[in-house]
Amino acid sequence: MRMRVCIENGNAILLKRGKSMSRRSRRERGRPGQHGQRIIDRDAFYIKETPNKGRGVFTKKEFGQNEFLLPYEGELLEKEPDVDDTYIFEFTFKGKPFWVDASKEDGSFGRLLNDDHINPNCRPKVMEIDEKPAICFFSLRPLSSNTELVYDYGPGNIYPWRGKFGMLRNHQKNLTALYPGMPQIL
Incomplete structure (x- = not known):
């Protein structure tokens, strides 16, 4: 399944499904912050068991620096959930707290990105999609194929x-x- 996300003035707008990523050039995909379409190419990633971490998400192809990778998908909540927070992503959007509950196994990849607070290779960014906040991951540097996607879960010793x-x-x-x-x- 592919979704198009149009980035305009730093905001992302979800569009209908698009062409296969293999038929689209890097120029057509564009860069974050520029006008252009971003496609969530689920064929560009795979899930693999990792030692001491459980499942992780790996790239099947190369990505450039600051390139859109994938979203953190799940149920958007406006109240703090009273459930196991293993797959809960908490963030602030326009001064208001939100949570994305990705605890449901739905085949999405963003929920399986592991923590690396010392050497992360991607970062989450709050975007606006269909007038709602959403979490999208972008690469911090060029990524080669077979690279595990990791980001810093945040400060603290929790x-x-x-x-x-x-x-x-x-x-x-x-x-x-x-x-x-x-x-x-x-």
Whole structure:
């Protein structure tokens, strides 16, 4: 399933289904903030189990910097939900709090993006679609194929995987990348 999103003056407007992404050039897809159409190309992503994280979303193709990737889909709520918040995305739009409840398994990808507060490669942005707020993910840098999409869930130590051991492991990975001969300490 594909949706067209028209970006005008920083606002996104949902349009009807469009041509396959493979038939559209990078120029036709445009860039965020410019006039042009964005297409959610579900064939450009796949889901894969990842060690220590569960399921994650990976790219099947390359993406440029600041390129629209996909939305965080789910039920838009105007009141704070009284449910498990595993797939709840909280944000503010025009000074008012909103929540997107993506707890329902509906085949969407945005709900499965994992956290990486040290080295995220995409970011969420609040957009307006059909006069309602929506969360859309954009790449922070060029992405090669088979790259896991990760973003920073936000500040704080409320995420158990960000404990001291997890942070040390992430720093070890970064140091090992910088200094390939360095011995592993974790």
